[in-house]
Amino acid sequence: MSEKMHFTIISNDSTDGDGGYGVGSIDLNNVTPVIIDCENEHVYIDVEALHGRSKIEKKVRFAPDLAHASDDYYRYWIVWVATQIGQNGPYYAGCTASEVRVSKEERRIKLGYKSLPEQVNYLDKALKRKFILDHIDSNSKKLLYQFLSDFNEAYWEHSPEELKQQLTITEGV
Template sequence: MKELNEKQEVFFNILSGDSTDGDGGYGVGTMDLNNVTPIIINPEDNKIFIDMEALHGRSVVEKKVRFRPNKSHAGDDPKLYWIVWVSLNSTKDGPYYSGCTACEIFVSREERRIKLGYKSMPEHVNNLDKAIKSKFVLSHIDKKSKNLLKEFLITYDKDFWERSSKELKEQITV
Protein backbone atom coordinates (compact mmCIF):
# COMPACT_ATOMS: atom_id res chain seq x y z
CA MET A 1 0.00 0.00 0.00
CA LYS A 2 1.36 3.40 -0.95
CA GLU A 3 1.88 6.03 1.68
CA LEU A 4 -0.45 9.01 1.48
CA ASN A 5 2.41 11.48 1.48
CA GLU A 6 4.25 9.95 -1.49
CA LYS A 7 4.49 12.17 -4.53
CA GLN A 8 2.28 10.49 -7.10
CA GLU A 9 1.98 11.21 -10.78
CA VAL A 10 -1.81 11.27 -10.99
CA PHE A 11 -3.90 13.34 -13.35
CA PHE A 12 -7.48 14.47 -13.70
CA ASN A 13 -9.65 12.19 -15.79
CA ILE A 14 -10.27 13.82 -19.18
CA LEU A 15 -11.65 11.34 -21.67
CA SER A 16 -13.75 12.00 -24.72
CA GLY A 17 -16.78 10.17 -25.94
CA ASP A 18 -20.12 9.49 -24.30
CA SER A 19 -21.07 5.83 -24.06
CA THR A 20 -24.74 6.77 -23.92
CA ASP A 21 -24.82 8.46 -27.33
CA GLY A 22 -26.63 6.69 -30.10
CA ASP A 23 -30.00 4.99 -30.34
CA GLY A 24 -31.10 5.63 -26.76
CA GLY A 25 -31.12 1.94 -25.93
CA TYR A 26 -28.46 0.14 -23.96
CA GLY A 27 -26.60 2.27 -21.44
CA VAL A 28 -29.10 5.12 -21.22
CA GLY A 29 -29.60 6.24 -17.65
CA THR A 30 -26.13 5.19 -16.52
CA MET A 31 -23.63 7.61 -15.05
CA ASP A 32 -20.78 8.63 -17.32
CA LEU A 33 -17.67 8.76 -15.12
CA ASN A 34 -15.30 9.75 -17.91
CA ASN A 35 -14.82 13.33 -16.71
CA VAL A 36 -14.96 12.75 -12.94
CA THR A 37 -11.93 12.69 -10.68
CA PRO A 38 -12.09 11.81 -6.97
CA ILE A 39 -9.89 13.76 -4.59
CA ILE A 40 -9.27 12.66 -1.00
CA ILE A 41 -8.76 15.31 1.68
CA ASN A 42 -7.18 14.39 5.01
CA PRO A 43 -7.52 17.66 6.97
CA GLU A 44 -5.88 16.29 10.10
CA ASP A 45 -2.60 15.56 8.29
CA ASN A 46 -2.90 18.43 5.74
CA LYS A 47 -2.88 15.96 2.83
CA ILE A 48 -4.85 15.99 -0.38
CA PHE A 49 -4.45 13.68 -3.37
CA ILE A 50 -6.20 12.13 -6.35
CA ASP A 51 -7.24 8.50 -5.91
CA MET A 52 -9.07 7.05 -8.92
CA GLU A 53 -9.94 3.91 -6.93
CA ALA A 54 -12.47 6.01 -4.96
CA LEU A 55 -14.78 5.75 -7.99
CA HIS A 56 -15.27 2.12 -6.98
CA GLY A 57 -15.10 2.58 -3.20
CA ARG A 58 -11.54 1.25 -3.07
CA SER A 59 -9.50 4.34 -2.26
CA VAL A 60 -6.52 3.98 0.04
CA VAL A 61 -8.56 5.35 2.95
CA GLU A 62 -11.50 3.00 2.27
CA LYS A 63 -9.59 -0.26 2.01
CA LYS A 64 -10.00 -2.69 4.90
CA VAL A 65 -12.81 -0.62 6.41
CA ARG A 66 -16.28 -1.97 7.16
CA PHE A 67 -18.63 0.95 6.57
CA ARG A 68 -22.08 1.43 8.06
CA PRO A 69 -24.51 4.34 7.57
CA ASN A 70 -24.31 5.20 11.27
CA LYS A 71 -21.64 7.65 12.50
CA SER A 72 -21.36 5.96 15.88
CA HIS A 73 -20.10 2.83 14.08
CA ALA A 74 -16.75 4.63 13.54
CA GLY A 75 -16.05 4.98 17.27
CA ASP A 76 -15.69 7.89 19.66
CA ASP A 77 -12.86 9.81 17.96
CA PRO A 78 -12.82 8.80 14.28
CA LYS A 79 -10.56 10.25 11.61
CA LEU A 80 -12.34 12.48 9.08
CA TYR A 81 -11.71 12.28 5.35
CA TRP A 82 -13.50 14.07 2.54
CA ILE A 83 -14.05 12.45 -0.83
CA VAL A 84 -14.48 15.26 -3.32
CA TRP A 85 -15.98 14.54 -6.72
CA VAL A 86 -14.62 16.97 -9.34
CA SER A 87 -15.95 16.96 -12.88
CA LEU A 88 -14.31 18.65 -15.82
CA ASN A 89 -15.81 20.05 -18.98
CA SER A 90 -14.21 21.86 -21.82
CA THR A 91 -14.91 24.98 -23.85
CA LYS A 92 -13.09 26.38 -26.85
CA ASP A 93 -10.75 28.05 -24.34
CA GLY A 94 -9.92 24.75 -22.62
CA PRO A 95 -10.94 22.55 -19.68
CA TYR A 96 -12.38 23.88 -16.43
CA TYR A 97 -13.76 22.53 -13.15
CA SER A 98 -17.46 22.27 -13.96
CA GLY A 99 -18.83 20.46 -10.90
CA CYS A 100 -17.55 19.77 -7.41
CA THR A 101 -19.20 18.05 -4.45
CA ALA A 102 -17.89 16.54 -1.23
CA CYS A 103 -18.85 13.66 1.07
CA GLU A 104 -17.45 12.88 4.48
CA ILE A 105 -16.28 9.51 5.68
CA PHE A 106 -15.12 8.61 9.17
CA VAL A 107 -12.68 5.82 9.94
CA SER A 108 -12.00 4.45 13.40
CA ARG A 109 -8.53 5.05 14.80
CA GLU A 110 -8.60 1.69 16.57
CA GLU A 111 -5.87 -0.64 15.33
CA ARG A 112 -7.52 -3.77 14.00
CA ARG A 113 -7.41 -5.88 10.86
CA ILE A 114 -10.72 -4.55 9.54
CA LYS A 115 -11.43 -1.02 10.76
CA LEU A 116 -14.90 0.36 11.36
CA GLY A 117 -16.19 3.42 9.55
CA TYR A 118 -19.08 5.61 8.52
CA LYS A 119 -20.06 6.35 4.92
CA SER A 120 -23.43 7.25 3.45
CA MET A 121 -23.61 5.51 0.08
CA PRO A 122 -26.75 7.41 -1.02
CA GLU A 123 -24.94 10.69 -0.29
CA HIS A 124 -21.89 9.59 -2.30
CA VAL A 125 -23.99 8.50 -5.29
CA ASN A 126 -26.16 11.64 -5.22
CA ASN A 127 -23.16 13.97 -4.86
CA LEU A 128 -21.29 12.17 -7.64
CA ASP A 129 -24.36 12.66 -9.84
CA LYS A 130 -24.54 16.36 -8.89
CA ALA A 131 -20.87 16.86 -9.77
CA ILE A 132 -21.46 15.23 -13.17
CA LYS A 133 -24.40 17.60 -13.67
CA SER A 134 -22.13 20.61 -13.04
CA LYS A 135 -23.37 21.46 -9.56
CA PHE A 136 -21.37 22.59 -6.54
CA VAL A 137 -22.04 21.28 -3.02
CA LEU A 138 -19.16 22.46 -0.83
CA SER A 139 -20.73 24.68 1.81
CA HIS A 140 -20.66 21.92 4.48
CA ILE A 141 -16.88 21.39 4.33
CA ASP A 142 -14.73 22.72 7.19
CA LYS A 143 -12.52 25.78 6.53
CA LYS A 144 -9.24 23.88 6.66
CA SER A 145 -10.43 21.34 4.07
CA LYS A 146 -11.78 24.11 1.83
CA ASN A 147 -8.39 25.83 1.89
CA LEU A 148 -6.61 22.58 1.07
CA LEU A 149 -8.99 21.91 -1.83
CA LYS A 150 -8.74 25.45 -3.21
CA GLU A 151 -4.94 25.38 -3.08
CA PHE A 152 -4.89 21.94 -4.72
CA LEU A 153 -7.21 22.94 -7.60
CA ILE A 154 -5.30 26.16 -8.29
CA THR A 155 -1.90 24.45 -8.05
CA TYR A 156 -2.98 21.53 -10.23
CA ASP A 157 -3.81 23.84 -13.13
CA LYS A 158 -4.26 27.58 -12.74
CA ASP A 159 -5.96 27.83 -16.15
CA PHE A 160 -8.59 25.24 -15.14
CA TRP A 161 -9.25 27.35 -12.04
CA GLU A 162 -9.47 30.66 -13.91
CA ARG A 163 -11.94 29.24 -16.44
CA SER A 164 -14.14 27.80 -13.65
CA SER A 165 -17.41 29.35 -12.58
CA LYS A 166 -17.85 32.08 -10.00
CA GLU A 167 -20.04 29.70 -7.97
CA LEU A 168 -17.14 27.30 -7.36
CA LYS A 169 -14.86 30.12 -6.32
CA GLU A 170 -17.48 31.55 -3.93
CA GLN A 171 -18.25 28.19 -2.29
CA ILE A 172 -14.62 27.26 -1.80
CA THR A 173 -13.37 30.63 -0.56
CA VAL A 174 -13.25 30.91 3.22
Protein backbone atom coordinates in the same frame (compact mmCIF):
# COMPACT_ATOMS: atom_id res chain seq x y z
CA MET B 1 8.65 6.97 -8.54
CA SER B 2 5.15 8.27 -7.95
CA GLU B 3 3.41 9.26 -11.13
CA LYS B 4 1.44 12.52 -11.10
CA MET B 5 -2.26 11.83 -11.36
CA HIS B 6 -4.39 13.74 -13.87
CA PHE B 7 -7.98 14.87 -13.95
CA THR B 8 -9.94 12.94 -16.53
CA ILE B 9 -11.58 14.75 -19.43
CA ILE B 10 -14.70 13.74 -21.35
CA SER B 11 -14.02 11.09 -23.95
CA ASN B 12 -16.38 9.42 -26.41
CA ASP B 13 -19.94 9.19 -25.09
CA SER B 14 -21.07 5.56 -24.94
CA THR B 15 -24.72 6.63 -24.96
CA ASP B 16 -24.64 7.98 -28.53
CA GLY B 17 -26.03 5.93 -31.36
CA ASP B 18 -28.91 3.53 -31.62
CA GLY B 19 -30.29 3.83 -28.08
CA GLY B 20 -29.30 0.26 -27.26
CA TYR B 21 -26.79 -0.97 -24.71
CA GLY B 22 -25.47 1.69 -22.35
CA VAL B 23 -28.33 4.15 -22.66
CA GLY B 24 -29.14 5.58 -19.26
CA SER B 25 -25.75 4.68 -17.83
CA ILE B 26 -23.62 7.36 -16.17
CA ASP B 27 -20.41 8.33 -17.94
CA LEU B 28 -17.75 8.78 -15.25
CA ASN B 29 -14.98 9.75 -17.66
CA ASN B 30 -15.17 13.39 -16.62
CA VAL B 31 -15.22 12.99 -12.83
CA THR B 32 -12.21 12.59 -10.57
CA PRO B 33 -12.34 11.69 -6.86
CA VAL B 34 -10.08 13.82 -4.69
CA ILE B 35 -9.41 12.77 -1.09
CA ILE B 36 -8.85 15.31 1.68
CA ASP B 37 -7.06 13.74 4.66
CA CYS B 38 -7.99 16.20 7.43
CA GLU B 39 -5.54 14.90 10.05
CA ASN B 40 -2.46 14.92 7.82
CA GLU B 41 -3.65 17.95 5.80
CA HIS B 42 -2.98 16.05 2.60
CA VAL B 43 -5.00 16.19 -0.64
CA TYR B 44 -4.61 13.67 -3.45
CA ILE B 45 -6.42 11.97 -6.32
CA ASP B 46 -7.55 8.37 -5.76
CA VAL B 47 -9.48 7.04 -8.76
CA GLU B 48 -10.32 3.84 -6.85
CA ALA B 49 -12.85 5.89 -4.83
CA LEU B 50 -15.17 5.66 -7.87
CA HIS B 51 -15.59 1.99 -6.94
CA GLY B 52 -15.44 2.36 -3.15
CA ARG B 53 -11.89 1.00 -3.09
CA SER B 54 -9.86 4.07 -2.23
CA LYS B 55 -6.89 3.80 0.10
CA ILE B 56 -9.01 5.15 2.98
CA GLU B 57 -11.86 2.69 2.34
CA LYS B 58 -9.84 -0.54 2.28
CA LYS B 59 -10.18 -2.87 5.28
CA VAL B 60 -12.99 -0.77 6.77
CA ARG B 61 -16.50 -1.96 7.65
CA PHE B 62 -18.73 1.03 7.02
CA ALA B 63 -22.13 1.83 8.45
CA PRO B 64 -24.38 4.85 7.80
CA ASP B 65 -24.30 5.68 11.54
CA LEU B 66 -21.79 8.27 12.81
CA ALA B 67 -21.38 6.35 16.09
CA HIS B 68 -19.99 3.39 14.13
CA ALA B 69 -16.63 5.21 13.76
CA SER B 70 -16.31 5.77 17.55
CA ASP B 71 -15.30 9.03 19.21
CA ASP B 72 -11.70 8.79 18.06
CA TYR B 73 -11.58 8.78 14.27
CA TYR B 74 -9.77 9.95 11.17
CA ARG B 75 -11.83 12.35 9.09
CA TYR B 76 -11.71 12.46 5.31
CA TRP B 77 -13.67 14.11 2.53
CA ILE B 78 -14.21 12.43 -0.81
CA VAL B 79 -14.56 15.33 -3.22
CA TRP B 80 -16.13 14.62 -6.59
CA VAL B 81 -14.61 16.98 -9.17
CA ALA B 82 -16.26 17.05 -12.59
CA THR B 83 -14.27 18.59 -15.41
CA GLN B 84 -15.35 19.83 -18.79
CA ILE B 85 -13.80 21.46 -21.83
CA GLY B 86 -15.22 24.88 -22.68
CA GLN B 87 -14.38 27.49 -25.28
CA ASN B 88 -11.40 28.66 -23.21
CA GLY B 89 -10.19 25.15 -22.34
CA PRO B 90 -10.72 22.69 -19.49
CA TYR B 91 -12.27 23.78 -16.20
CA TYR B 92 -13.79 22.46 -12.98
CA ALA B 93 -17.47 22.17 -13.87
CA GLY B 94 -18.87 20.58 -10.69
CA CYS B 95 -17.55 19.89 -7.20
CA THR B 96 -19.19 18.23 -4.20
CA ALA B 97 -17.91 16.49 -1.06
CA SER B 98 -19.04 13.68 1.20
CA GLU B 99 -17.61 12.82 4.61
CA VAL B 100 -15.89 9.58 5.57
CA ARG B 101 -14.77 8.68 9.09
CA VAL B 102 -12.55 5.76 10.04
CA SER B 103 -11.97 4.70 13.63
CA LYS B 104 -8.42 5.03 14.94
CA GLU B 105 -8.91 1.86 16.98
CA GLU B 106 -6.32 -0.76 15.98
CA ARG B 107 -8.14 -3.74 14.47
CA ARG B 108 -7.76 -5.92 11.42
CA ILE B 109 -11.00 -4.58 9.96
CA LYS B 110 -11.61 -1.03 11.16
CA LEU B 111 -15.03 0.49 11.73
CA GLY B 112 -16.10 3.54 9.81
CA TYR B 113 -18.87 5.86 8.74
CA LYS B 114 -19.95 6.81 5.26
CA SER B 115 -23.34 7.29 3.69
CA LEU B 116 -23.39 5.51 0.35
CA PRO B 117 -26.63 7.23 -0.76
CA GLU B 118 -25.06 10.60 0.10
CA GLN B 119 -21.90 9.76 -1.85
CA VAL B 120 -23.91 8.71 -4.90
CA ASN B 121 -26.10 11.83 -4.70
CA TYR B 122 -23.07 14.11 -4.40
CA LEU B 123 -21.37 12.34 -7.31
CA ASP B 124 -24.53 12.84 -9.38
CA LYS B 125 -24.72 16.53 -8.43
CA ALA B 126 -21.07 17.08 -9.42
CA LEU B 127 -21.80 15.45 -12.79
CA LYS B 128 -24.77 17.82 -13.14
CA ARG B 129 -22.40 20.79 -12.70
CA LYS B 130 -23.33 21.68 -9.12
CA PHE B 131 -21.00 23.08 -6.46
CA ILE B 132 -21.86 21.90 -2.93
CA LEU B 133 -19.00 22.58 -0.53
CA ASP B 134 -20.59 24.73 2.17
CA HIS B 135 -20.74 21.83 4.65
CA ILE B 136 -17.00 21.11 4.77
CA ASP B 137 -14.79 22.69 7.44
CA SER B 138 -12.73 25.79 6.66
CA ASN B 139 -9.34 24.04 6.83
CA SER B 140 -10.52 21.41 4.33
CA LYS B 141 -11.80 24.19 2.07
CA LYS B 142 -8.38 25.85 2.25
CA LEU B 143 -6.63 22.56 1.39
CA LEU B 144 -9.01 21.92 -1.52
CA TYR B 145 -8.57 25.47 -2.80
CA GLN B 146 -4.78 25.08 -2.74
CA PHE B 147 -4.95 21.70 -4.48
CA LEU B 148 -7.34 22.74 -7.25
CA SER B 149 -5.72 26.11 -7.94
CA ASP B 150 -2.18 24.66 -7.91
CA PHE B 151 -3.05 21.53 -9.88
CA ASN B 152 -3.53 23.38 -13.14
CA GLU B 153 -3.79 27.15 -13.21
CA ALA B 154 -5.84 27.12 -16.44
CA TYR B 155 -8.49 24.78 -14.95
CA TRP B 156 -8.86 27.14 -11.99
CA GLU B 157 -8.93 30.34 -14.05
CA HIS B 158 -11.66 29.01 -16.37
CA SER B 159 -13.81 27.66 -13.50
CA PRO B 160 -17.08 29.35 -12.51
CA GLU B 161 -17.06 32.02 -9.80
CA GLU B 162 -19.43 29.88 -7.72
CA LEU B 163 -16.64 27.37 -7.04
CA LYS B 164 -14.17 30.10 -6.16
CA GLN B 165 -16.66 31.75 -3.80
CA GLN B 166 -17.46 28.48 -2.00
CA LEU B 167 -13.77 27.85 -1.38
CA THR B 168 -13.01 31.40 -0.23
CA ILE B 169 -12.25 31.50 3.48
CA THR B 170 -13.14 34.71 5.29
CA GLU B 171 -10.79 35.29 8.21
CA GLY B 172 -12.42 35.86 11.58
CA VAL B 173 -15.70 34.13 10.73
